[in-house]
Amino acid sequence: MFSHIAPIPPLIVDGLSALLFPFATKCLEDFALRLTRKELWGKGIFADTPGNSGVYALYYCFCYLFAIPLSLIYLLVAWVKSRNI
Numbered sequence: 901m902f903s904h905i906a907p908i909p910p911l912i913v914d915g916l917s918a919l920l921f922p923f924a925t926k927c928l929e930d931f932a933l934r935l936t937r938k939e940l941w942g943k944g945i946f947a948d949t950p951g952n953s954g955v956y957a958l959y960y961c962f963c964y965l966f967a968i969p970l971s972l973i974y975l976l977v978a979w980v981k982s983r984n985i
Contacts, residue, residue, distance in 0.1 A: 917964055920971035924963045927974035 932941075942948070963970070 913968075917967040920967040921964055923971035923974045924967040925960075927970045927977075928959075928963060930974075
């Protein structure tokens with residue numbers, strides 16, 4: 901339908917995002933833990949309560965939508981770290 905706008909079929913992009921989703925979440929978690937302490941994420945507004953399900957849904961949607969660039973960043977950083985050691 902929109903082949904003139906998106907030359908890559910959406911199903912391929914969705915599949916690639918699904919495969920790279922774990923790397924994207926790992927990238928965001930590592931980045932957040934570099935900026936903050938681990939204790940921060942278990943108290944206050946980040947405490948694990950039923951009211952946070954909407955926040956988790958937004959987080960996972962963000963990770964899914966940006967899975968390809970975030971995964972590439974994570975894999976590139978991991979590759980550079982492995983080369984320096």
